[in-house]
Amino acid sequence: MSKMDSPIDLGRLSCRNRIVRSATHSFLGSQDGKITEAELAMYETLAKNEVGLIISGHCCVARGGRANEEQINVYDDSCIDGIRMAAERIHENGARFVVQLSHAGPRAIDTEDLADVTARPLKKGRNAREMTVEEIHAVEKAFVEAAVRVKSAGADGVQLHAAHSYLLSRFLDPTFNQRTDEYGGSREGRFRIVEEIIRGIQEACGEDFPVLVKINCDSKTDDEAYEHDLVYMLSRTKKLKIALVELSGVAFLDEPRDKHVYYFERISRLRRVVEQPMSLVGGVRSLEDIDKVLTDGIDMVSMSRAFVCEPDIIKKLKNGEKSQCLSCNRCFVIAHLHPGMRCVRQRKLLKK
Template sequence: MDPLSQTNGPLFEPLPLPCGLTLNNRIAKSAMSDSLGDGTGHPTAVQTRLYQRWAEGGLAVSIIGEVQLTSGYAENPGNLVLNEASDLERFRKLALHGSENGTSLWLQLGHAGALAYTPTSNPKGPTAFDLPGLRCVEITSEEIGQLPSQFAATARLAQEAGFGGVQIHAAHGFLLSQFLSPLFNKRTDGYGGAIASRMRLLLEAIDATRAAVGPSFPIAVKLNSSDELEGGFDEEDALKVVAALDRTSIDLIDISGGTYFPGAKSASDRSGRGPYFLEFAKRARAVTTKPLMLTGGFKTRAQAEDAVASGAVDMVGLARALVLEPSLPNLWKEQKKSEPAFPRFSDAPEGGVTAWYTMRLAEIGSNTETSDFLGLERAIQAYKARDEARTEQWSAHFENAVRTS
């Protein structure tokens, strides 16, 4: 360890990954649905500037959430879509600026499955459901067979565009997470039943992606510790998935939890004083030698340092803290700030707090944020209006997407 690392503490030690890349420190911007795409699946200037600012702030890794393989199953009309129909030059600009200052900029590869945005999608999940707030048809065996190559193709394009790595999204109730859950996966073929079969699609996606990008390109997986639903994906199954991931070629396991299924409380909206899933991370450490990242609940430098210093995890993922203070890693390194000032919202409607933080991202990318917080109701209205406008753009641009997917 060099003297500077000793001075700045465990968060600022480099982290070598199995693929050969060494990250500058132990702080990542974890994936968020920033909803800053232009409505045609392409990056905007605001989004590019947002990730540039986070890079300037001293992150080791920055992860762009919910980058879609196709237009048919997006989580939001502001998602990016990266495939052969995309304008790769626009992605190259995002990769260039988001990778400044030694930051490794990764794309989170997503497929919303049963949670796909209904105004632009026909949601499909492992099993058909017709419940209040959740309706989907069953994905076919043929479509399942195509998914690994779709993950691989998007990862290969990410590599070609200059991004530093990819993260396969298997958490928070989206498609791969749905396959892992016995509550939402009632299939009787080779992709349902015991956890060994329910994780099959995830493992196939990893293998196909590695074959496409080669041995030196980082591949991470985001995994729930549990989906926190009765009868759903639990910690015992999650540990079995972690043990299986240990035998793959991935470079990092990002541990989180919770789901965005209607009516379920998301992990990001829970209250608490410390990291949410640290105890599970300690259990996961016993069954894998892969680097572990923990996302959820970190609000202070001391919490982040303690988690890394304990050996339970190798890296911390920050999200809302970096929305409040984009330069937080540098401020921590320079001993200038221990924690950002988190706003408090009373009686916020479902999704309201997420809308507030999402609109704050737009302010940061526009260089217009102030110390005064935008009112919650105003943020919700702005978020809704933007979604409505981009839904129209999405539908016009991808007019055949729903009919053909």
């Protein structure tokens, strides 16, 4: 049996194998932020095709924090029925379901009052002001309340989205965080908002409700120093009993198409220093890639675009087939051009 197929217990989160469907915006939600039948069917298909842990696309925790028109909202109780149906379909097919919680920060599309960690100019002539401490506390409360809703709906846990230039990641990264108060400066200050959210969720949901974190493993500002900061942050997540830290990167979309297993060397080093359960996401396209990660001692392997291209990719890899994913990143735009489609290969098939 491949190590990929071995079960893993992440605290109270028990998964049938080591494969994670990383959080992926599906473009299948409704315009009012609800889970649709198309999205439920997507989750069901993934669960039927041997995925161990499915993490939802990023769900918005507060008004004024939406990143996409079709993004699922979890800032009021109207989300509960959709989350419950998704959890039921996924559980019926043997997988676990974790909901990713996110706030877009200055990338929000549903407000003109854009706030960032530190005041700065944005694209298209727009500007963001600096968040107040009171606003930071309001965001923390929104994450906690969203976690309570998600738990009541039957999800197996939540993941905090602290990567990819969304709000929480901007606090962690000195590229964005030049604050001089308790939420900036030192690594302890930059990590404070994430730690306070974690503690708030544990207090509201119980320490046995799994919390995961997604974080960038690199930075555009003094990357070597950031790696040292990560050792501290991961030591804090371990002490806080975080079930799994999923490590991505700031520029995964810019990686060459023929490159595999992004960030492997850095994540391997971090895993040797801190015994915090971790998963690597980025450029995993083959059974060899999966074996490389797991044999090195990294606990799980996450994939995103490969599952958009082929929801049954795990079965295909086991049968000796290769991933058809081109790493072309068109899955980020094709849904707007051709609603209902998620991969350029789907369009090519329809043309035949």
